[in-house]
Amino acid sequence: MKKDFMFTSESVTEGHPDKLCDQISDAIVDRFLQQDPFARVVTECAVSTGIVFIAARFEPNANVDFTNIARQVIDQVGYEQSDFNGRTCSILTSLKELSSNKSHFFDEKSLSDEEIEQITVTNQVTVFGFACNQTNTLMPLPIWLAHKLAKRITEVKRQNILTYLTPDGKTQVGVEYKNRQPHRIHSITVIASQNKPSKPDLQQLQDDIRETVIYPVFEDEDIKPDKQTRIFINPDGPFIKGGPAAHSGLTGRKNAIDTYGEYSKHSGSALSGKDPIRIDRVGAYIARYAAKNIVAAKLADECEVQLSYSIGLSRPVSVQVETFGTGKIADEEITTLLEKNFDFRLAGIIKQFNLRHLPSLNKGSFYKKLAAYGHVGRMDIELPWEKVDKIDVF
Template sequence: MKKSFLFTSESVAEGHPDRLCDTISDAIVDRFLQQDPYSHVVTECALSKGIVFVAARFASKATVDIPDLAREVVGAVGYRKEDFNAAECTVVTSLMAQPLDQRYEWDERELTEKELDRITVRNQITQFGFACNQTAELMPFPITMANRLARQLTAVREGKTIPYLSPDCTTQVGVAFENGKPKRIQSITLIAGYQGGNLIDAAALRADLLQYVVGPVFESEAIRPDDETDIFINPRGIFPKSGPAAHSGMTGRKSASDTYGGYARHSGSALSGKDPCRIDRVGAYVARYAAKNVVAAGLADECEVQLSYTIGQARPVSLQVRTHGTAIIAEGLIESRLSECIDFRLGAIIRDFGLRHLPARHKTGFYRMLPAHGHVGASFTDLPWERIDIENRLR
């Protein structure tokens, strides 16, 4: 593996149309699970100027006003009415109500081992989890900084420090690596959407973003922008329109920024819009949990865990570990220890992470917060799959 290279990762703010679609999809999942934790629901969203399209299939005892909920999510993002009017936008739905016997109506916490074996996956997937020691949260440095910039753009907009920003912004951070470790910031790109009265000039925009976004994000970092760092801010000029008024969105199109910024593999499957019985979602979470504990245990500087599931089976049909030459013990031994310490069955994942009941414990919902705040790494709360609690057993 190359030891010296340049790697760049991208992230988006919560008002980016793709991210907004993810949030709408997960808000629907939350609402179903808050009323009926045994709901089976899969939902996808697409939007463009003045219109939101939601497709959902579900088996649930819950009653959810999907158009109203979609408008609530859009309204909370903070677009100007001229760009996206939540109250007046058209919401088109395609809903498929399925029989209630499609639900798994049992509490995994009360099941025996044989009963857990009967909870099988309904779709096949090869999912990946990754961790490395580049940051405190054991995430790749480029995507960590791109995500922090995106969240800071939202914070300064909501806090009125830079009130003219649109909710739709994107970030990109290029990092030069030497000997496999982050060495310096090669480039930073901020694409800041604009909404307000008179257009601000490029120099004022640059000054604001450097002072209130870039500066605070890198302030406590050992690796910061230097005199040779290329900082690009709206290199094609000010965007008078942004969000759905400028480009469309769809659930699942930000899989790289949802995970590891392209630094490590992901399945390409959308994480949002799926209840906890979908292994293509929760498999990503348990794989991350496994990889993170391996790195936290000091068994490797970086670790990728690959899990493959097939329809009708409760357990993964394969478990593979890759450490890119950084492990202190054999990868096969790490695989054996993970199998001993983690129950990778679907029912056990739901049980051990409490996935059915998380929405009820968060008044505003749980899953809807993940797209903007992070499915992995640092997020809005302590995510159960981000726990480091088996590192001693792995050692």
């Protein structure tokens, strides 16, 4: 296991086409669950120049206007260009009714433990959860900083601090590690899209981004850029307009950004666009919850929890823990504690995190908020899987 290395993670703004698709998909999930907490829906989205395509499979027990939801999200993100905006873009839908599955007609709040055991998963997946002591949120520093930069770009645009910015942008942060702990900021890359090539020129854009984005983000960070830190701002020249008119987008194409920035493993399955019955979504949340509580209990400096699920079973067929040599006790002992004290069953996860009712409890918008800047490690949203209320079991 390397002790000294450099690691880089990237993030994107909510106006990036892939993230726009994630937000549309999760806004649809929110609307279904707001109308009926027991609704079933799986939806995916694709965008390109002037067009949005939505494919959804759902049980027909709710009245949801897919087209209107998509237009609302596009407007909220801030697309106003003539070649892509919420008013004039074409929206195509492919809608299909899901076949009824009686095993999912349950109210998890009223189930006994024996009844929870009878609720099986209908997807096979291996999910990962990770935590480390590099930040207060127990997230890897590179993805934490990349998200902060991406969010700051959006804030600067929305507050009209830089009026020429468009919603699309990307960030990247490289961190040098010594003895597996962050040591210095190696590099920072910010790519911001602008409306017109002549307003401002590239040099002015670079100066503006330094002053309004980069410096404020690192103001309260313990590790700041130094004289040797390489800073790149639109290094390939002006990025004009951006968005779906420049590059297409698709739901579920930013899994690393949604999780740990590749510092840890992640599932290949998309997180957005799925109701809580999908174990490939909620399993990732319970895995993060387990890993975070292990690190919060100071049982390890970093921890990766792996859960493997098979169709027709209620429990994961495999629970694995890797602490990368930082564990205070053996990984096998931690695994035993997890299996004894954490409920990794589908109905148990839904019950503990109240996943079906979160949209209604959050004014109709919960899952959409996860679709940009990460499903884990958030401080701006109260997430049940970010609680550290299980440390006593260790």
